[in-house]
Amino acid sequence: MSNPNQTIPGQYRGNFLREVEANVEEGEWVKMCMQCGVCAGSCPLGPYWDYPPQQIFMMIRAGKREEVLSSTSMWMCTSCYNCMVRCPRELPITHIMHGLATYAKRIGKAPQTPITPRFAQKFWDNLTVTGRVNELKLGLALYFINGIGEGIQTAMKMQDIGLGMLKTKRMSPFEILGGHGIKDKAGFRAMLKKAEEIELAKIAKNQVAGV
């Protein structure tokens, strides 16, 4: 497949809103936004976003493709749903944020900082092995996400919490050997494979249709 980031914009003739509607989960809702700003003011992380949701929606309509897709904004979403319950137009804002993040990552636009995109990948890789999150490995992966030096430092800092969790049986040291998982791993993998097929088919269809 050619570089989607080069082929896609051409396909939508530079109409970023249409690109979002076709490719982003719940993207067809973006045009319903009436720019009231209540989502932006409701987000507990709002002050840390480059562009709060209301601004993201406006930028999508204004065709600011680069700024939106490479923005750190949607990676800040903690899924608190504050915006969504207050939106007077009932936009599924939280889901759109995740949809945008997913899409940006798929076409290689996700930013390097913050670490959320990378952590999300590690979470996925971790989860898909056994069907259950291996918290010990995931925790360690997070500590060492920025290299070995910082990792050791963080691990030392978190030592007491780690030991506490071991003592209260919230975490098992044996998880390092493989860890617990679900019963029907084959079924689980088949399910993921099917989901991936559906997803790829959708992408392929969009590319052919070019709408």
Add this chain to the structure above:
Amino acid sequence: MTAVIATNQTILVVGGGISGITAALEAAECGKQVVLIEKNPSLGGRVSQLYKYFPKLCFPTCGLEINLRRIKANRNIHLLTQAEVEQVSGVPGDLSVTIRLRPRYVTEACTACGDCAKAVIAEFDDEFNYGRKRRKGAYLPFNLAYPQRYVMDARMIGTDDAKAAQAACKANAIDLDMQEEVITLKVGAVIWATGWKPYDAAKIQPYGYDRFQNVITSVEFERMLDPFGPTNGQIRRPSDGAVPKNVAFIQCAGSRDRNHLQHCSRVCCMATLKQTTYVREQLGDAARSSVYYIDIRAIDRIDDFHRRVKEDANVTFIKSKVASITKDGATGDVFLHGNDLEKPGVGSDMRYKNRHDLVVLAVGMEPSVSAAWLPTNPHGFLEGNPSTGIFGAGVSSEALDVNRAVQNATAAALRAIQVVNRVAGVEG
């Protein structure tokens, strides 16, 4: 037993607000027989609870007085107060209406001297002032009330207090044995003018109307300006009675919101612009007003009013739907949180936390009556349909200001007249 003469050529007007009064007068002055029924003990509706009217900023009492004089002068109008329609059935030209009449316990002999009110001790929340004031158990709803007749609160019946009122009345007008009645009338057409009620502000959870004393509604603010209102016409904040210096108005409080009322209530932008002039008029440069809005919907000639208010240096407009309100415990002040959409920059630059000492929620207008047999649209407004013989007038049919409500009511009167004229043509 209340005797009302009505025929297939009679027009029934339900609701005695400005729209119902207008429709009743238009029809009656065309020579039609009209029965006007009003749920409250007196006419006037919501307009009588306003301090001033936009766009001319005149007093609504003035227009009301002229209309009341027209009613008094007209023999074709039969008025029933404390009356509510329970059911309308039949076809245009032949409608049957069931009406429940609640007793007033005060007869037409009342001279409105007020001796009964002086004699009673019991007090209740005053509906006319949205519960922000207390009134006696025997009372005149408001100074200009028509009919000018006192009312005995039904909760007084059976008490010694009620008997004291009866004893005090020199005109012998108090009848504590009055009973509720249900009557059925035959009429030709019905004009439905039951108007609106303010949207329940407590349902807008993030604004804390039920938690913060200094968050009030726009209709309550109107009452505050009335010399006979809860604060004798003085703009005061409820928590400590202090004069506010920094008033916030929040637009679309409950309107244009799929979680609340979906429609634009149309008058609240104008009402807020008007209310900033109240602040300016009474407090001058000692107070500032801030209007938080999605967009200001000031239609046609009202746009000039909007422009004039924008020129006032003491009024600030902030393009932002307020996200939430929190309280500053020590002072009774509140903080408004949100994003200012017109501030340049990134998220953190746009975010605000603004302190205010009084917040006025521009609440929406919600249709006041809903009944299964009433033909309404999904927003609860009456859907005009000639086949029912029920014609909507004023805010019961859509969110309108007084000017448009009156036009709309006149149109409804014409439709009703057409129905009874048809009946007259057949009956000869």
